[in-house]
Amino acid sequence: MADTSNDSDSIYHRFFCHPGMVIDLLMAFLDPVLLAELDLNGLRRHNTKFTAMLGHRRRSDVVWEIPTRQGASISAR
Numbered sequence: 001m002a003d004t005s006n007d008s009d010s011i012y013h014r015f016f017c018h019p020g021m022v023i024d025l026l027m028a029f030l031d032p033v034l035l036a037e038l039d040l041n042g043l044r045r046h047n048t049k050f051t052a053m054l055g056h057r058r059r060s061d062v063v064w065e066i067p068t069r070q071g072a073s074i075s076a077r
Contacts, residue, residue: 016062019043026066038074042067 016022023040030038046063067073 013062017045019045019064022064037068037070039067039069 023043026038026040027035044065044067046065048061048063065073
């Protein structure tokens with residue numbers, strides 16, 4: 001049987017690369033009180049590279065920075 005873990009990782013990676021999709025997911029799943037504190041118009045993607053614990057290179061994760069209405073920011077991956 002073929003290993004499909006890379007295939008599913010690739011699909012998720014492509015899925016979460018689209019800012020509109022990320023915003024739609026946040027709006028659908030976050031508590032409205034928390035959502036009201038976020039400035040989704042300022043959503044910004046960061047290009048990242050992580051190394052696994054054993055030193056193996058991994059495909060870069062998708063990390064988004066979301067500013068709050070008070071001027072702070074949070075990062076999610």
